[in-house]
Amino acid sequence: MKEYPISLNLFDILYLEGEDLTQKPYLERRKILEEVTEKAGRITIVPAIITADPQKIEEFMQQAILDGCEGIVAKDLKSSYRAGAREFAWIKLKREYKSELQDTIDLVIVGAFSGRGRRAGRYGAFLLAAYDKDEDVFKTVCKVGTGFTDEDLARFPEILQPYKIPNRHSRVESKIEADFWFTPKVVIEVIASEVTLSPVHTCAMNLIKKGAGLALRFPKFTGRLRDDKDAEDATTVQEIVELYRSQLKKIVEE
Numbered sequence: 403m404k405e406y407p408i409s410l411n412l413f414d415i416l417y418l419e420g421e422d423l424t425q426k427p428y429l430e431r432r433k434i435l436e437e438v439t440e441k442a443g444r445i446t447i448v449p450a451i452i453t454a455d456p457q458k459i460e461e462f463m464q465q466a467i468l469d470g471c472e473g474i475v476a477k478d479l480k481s482s483y484r485a486g487a488r489e490f491a492w493i494k495l496k497r498e499y500k501s502e503l504q505d506t507i508d509l510v511i512v513g514a515f516s517g518r519g520r521r522a523g524r525y526g527a528f529l530l531a532a533y534d535k536d537e538d539v540f541k542t543v544c545k546v547g548t549g550f551t552d553e554d555l556a557r558f559p560e561i562l563q564p565y566k567i568p569n570r571h572s573r574v575e576s577k578i579e580a581d582f583w584f585t586p587k588v589v590i591e592v593i594a595s596e597v598t599l600s601p602v603h604t605c606a607m608n609l610i611k612k613g614a615g616l617a618l619r620f621p622k623f624t625g626r627l628r629d630d631k632d633a634e635d636a637t638t639v640q641e642i643v644e645l646y647r648s649q650l651k652k653i654v655e656e
Contacts, residue, residue: 409444413475416483424483428491431483452479463495464545465518472496506624507642510540510633511562511588512571513580515547517555524555525562529580530592530621532605534639540586541639542576543605543616544594549623561627562588575604589628589636594618597646606643616642 415435416424423431432450439447451462463474473496481491509530517526527547531540550558565585570576573586599610600617607615628636 407444409446411446411448412439413448414483424485427480427482428477429479459495464547505645506591506593506626507618508589508591508628508631508636509543510586510636511584511590512540512542512574512586513576513578513584514562514582515545516581521555525558525582528558528590529576529578530590531574531576531586531636532639532642533634533636534575534605535634536640539573539575540571540633541604541607541615542574542578543603543642544592544618544621545578546592546621546623548621549592549625551625554623554625575607577602577604586633589631589633591624591626591628592618592621593624594622595620596649597642605639606646609643610646616646 412435414428415431415438416422418434418438423434426434429452436447439445441447449462449466451458453459453462459474459476466474473494476493476495478491484491509532511528512531513529514525515527515529516522517524527545529542530544530546532543533539534541562584565587567583567585570580570583571585574583596619597616598619599614601614603615603617605616610616
């Protein structure tokens with residue numbers, strides 16, 4: 403038990419002191435679960451949020467994946483518990499990597515975020531940027547925390563150590579505040595499902611839509627470190643824009 407400790411993560415309660423709770427709405431069951439569970443040691447209630455904001459759901463899902471989960475379950479707050487018959491009361495949202503983008507993308511690591519859960523004490527995710535050759539700066543396009551093996555997570559601090567700096571580099575444009583910053587140097591290869599509009603990433607900011615830049619949706623590290631490329635050889639902002647426009651063209655044609 404000491405060598406392989408097990409955690410108990412509770413997500414619902416069906417029966418309590420002789421009372422069947424399955425017909426009570428989920429929100430009431432969750433409240434009861436929180437009231438009767440003594441959070442101690444390795445017994446916890448799975449995290450949950452109540453929101454109708456797609457952006458908050460996406461952020462919650464990203465954190466779940468960074469913590470080692472496959473995804474999240476979205477639940478109707480009024481739903482009863484029907485074993486084996488979820489219908490649309492419970493919807494599993496899992497990150498898929500059947501990429502709509504045919505090409506891999508080479509991006510520069512400009513920042514990193516502290517790991518949580520089993521990644522505590524390591525970098526949990528990286529802030530990546532595309533190169534804007536017209537302005538000679540690097541503009542953020544995504545955060546990536548998936549696709550990294552334990553070996554990758556162990557070696558990346560060593561790879562990045564020579565380029566670690568106390569503040570954001572002067573050639574990096576970012577609206578996101580990373581926990582750690584790096585001189586733009588290390589290039590990695592990623593895949594993604596699509597390019598989407600983003601209010602927080604600076605790649606192509608205001609070019610497609612006022613107040614929005616472009617970001618990679620569901621990015622994933624391919625496992626390839628592009629040490630054969632300088633930062634200025636990474637995928638450019640202009641290429642990201644072309645990828646986005648190609649998507650729109652494909653949608654129109656379909």
